Amino acid sequence: MPQETNAENATVQMRKGVLEFCVLLIISKGEIYPSDIIKELKENNLIIVEGTLYPLLSRLKSLQVLEYTWIESKSGPPRKYYRLTSKGKESLKSHEKSWSNLSNSINSLIKKHE
Amino acid sequence: MPQETNAENATVQMRKGVLEFCVLLIISKGEIYPSDIIKELKENNLIIVEGTLYPLLSRLKSLQVLEYTWIESKSGPPRKYYRLTSKGKESLKSHEKSWSNLSNSINSLIKKHE
DNA sequence: TATACTACCTTGTATAGCAAGGTATTAGGC
DNA sequence: GCCTAATACCTTGCTATACAAGGTAGTATA
Numbered sequence: 001m002p003q004e005t006n007a008e009n010a011t012v013q014m015r016k017g018v019l020e021f022c023v024l025l026i027i028s029k030g031e032i033y034p035s036d037i038i039k040e041l042k043e044n045n046l047i048i049v050e051g052t053l054y055p056l057l058s059r060l061k062s063l064q065v066l067e068y069t070w071i072e073s074k075s076g077p078p079r080k081y082y083r084l085t086s087k088g089k090e091s092l093k094s095h096e097k098s099w100s101n102l103s104n105s106i107n108s109l110i111k112k113h114e
Numbered sequence: 115m116p117q118e119t120n121a122e123n124a125t126v127q128m129r130k131g132v133l134e135f136c137v138l139l140i141i142s143k144g145e146i147y148p149s150d151i152i153k154e155l156k157e158n159n160l161i162i163v164e165g166t167l168y169p170l171l172s173r174l175k176s177l178q179v180l181e182y183t184w185i186e187s188k189s190g191p192p193r194k195y196y197r198l199t200s201k202g203k204e205s206l207k208s209h210e211k212s213w214s215n216l217s218n219s220i221n222s223l224i225k226k227h228e
Numbered sequence: 229t230a231t232a233c234t235a236c237c238t239t240g241t242a243t244a245g246c247a248a249g250g251t252a253t254t255a256g257g258c
Numbered sequence: 259g260c261c262t263a264a265t266a267c268c269t270t271g272c273t274a275t276a277c278a279a280g281g282t283a284g285t286a287t288a
Contacts, residue, residue, distance in 0.1 A: 010135065010205070010212040013244090016276065017131030018216070021124065022223055029227045035235065044219045052276050054237055059275095076234040077284040091124070096224070098124040102132070103217055105158045109136055110210070113143045127275095130245065149266065166245050168268055173244095190265040191253040231288085238281075243274100250269075257262085 015046060021095040022046055023056060024084065027066065028092055033079035057082065065091050129160060135209040136160055137170060138198065141180065142206055147193035171196065179205050 026032060026040050034053055041048050060066040065088040068080040084092065140146060140154050148167055155162050174180040179202040182194040198206065 010209045011215065012276090013134060014131040014212050014216050016244095017128040018220060019276085020127060022220065025223050025227045033235080044223050045215065046219055046223075049277060050235090050237085051239095051278065055275080058237090073234080073285085075286075077236070079235070095124045095128075098128050099220065099224075101125065101159060102128050105160055106132060106136065106213065109139050109158055109160075110213075113139045126245090133245085147266080163246060164266090164268080165247065165270095169244080172268090187254085187265080189254075191267070193266065229288100231286100233284105233286080235284085236282080239279085241277085243276085245274090246272085248270090248272105250267100252265100252267080254265080255263085258260090 018099070019046075019048060019052070020056065020060070021092075021099060023053070023060075024065075024088065024092045024095060027082050028084055028089070031069070031081040031083045033071075033081050035079075037082075060088070063087075132213070133160075133162060133166070134170060134174070135206075135213060137167070137174075138179075138202065138206045138209055141196050142198055142203070145183070145195040145197045147185075147195050149193075151196075174202070177201075 022041060022044075023037060026037055032040075034050070034057060038048055038050070038053060057066060061068065064085055066082050067085050068082045070078050071081050072078050136155060136158075137151060140151055146154075148164070148171060152162055152164070152167060171180060175182065178199055180196050181199050182196045184192050185195050186192050
């Protein structure tokens with residue numbers, strides 16, 4: 001149902017803009033497969049679901065920001081282990097700048113208006 | 115055209131999730147009309163255009179987060195001066211919490227992965 | 229061999245930002 | 259008085275993307 005009025009909506013909206021950044025951050029640590037990316041995001045209070053992550057990973061793959069290798073699992077079907085390409089490392093850097101600019105802007109707005 | 119690959123896209127995406135918060139912050143300082151809201155956002159490096167702001171203000175009005183008064187201008191057509199309702203003040207508080215949670219989550223992700 | 233679990237992926241819907249274009253009021257030059 | 263510019267409000271159509279829900283397939287285990 002549309003037109004949420006409750007408080008949770010604020011959180012949801014804010015998280016949207018930074019998901020790609022968070023995913024790049026996590027992948028930058030080392031090769032990882034989607035289900036574990038979701039787990040790690042949740043541990044950091046950043047909720048995400050499969051229907052969001054898979055299209056995001058595909059998009060980043062087709063933009064040559066990410067690449068992956070199939071690796072067999074000992075406890076189930078094979079997994080796609082993702083890593084950053086060199087383009088991905090550049091992209092992460094620019095996300096980091098964006099984040100730092102954005103949080104500076106907002107923190108200064110907060111200071112001005114309290 | 116879709117599928118931006120350049121660095122600016124990161125900034126654009128991130129700003130999206132926090133626009134409502136920024137607008138509430140600015141209005142919380144005192145009555146203000148749309149064109150001046152845009153000016154103030156720009157001064158804080160948060161680009162926004164009319165086609166984004168007017169629908170946002172209407173939405174917040176219909177959710178009873180904002181209210182406005184028409185005030186005559188000495189240099190042009192009359193202006194809608196917006197202010198927060200009591201519901202709006204609550205909403206601002208929850209946005210502030212969301213912002214603080216989100217930036218904590220992300221900053222801890224950054225620390226972990228550097 | 230059937231069920232549970234893990235892992236991958238797709239489809240349809242709603243939201244929201246933006247580009248572009250439109251209407252109306254006032255001021256100022258002539 | 260009349261035309262142009264400036265200011266201010268608003269709408270339409272498009273696109274991107276997050277999510278809910280549901281689907282496919284490989285592996286383990288009872």
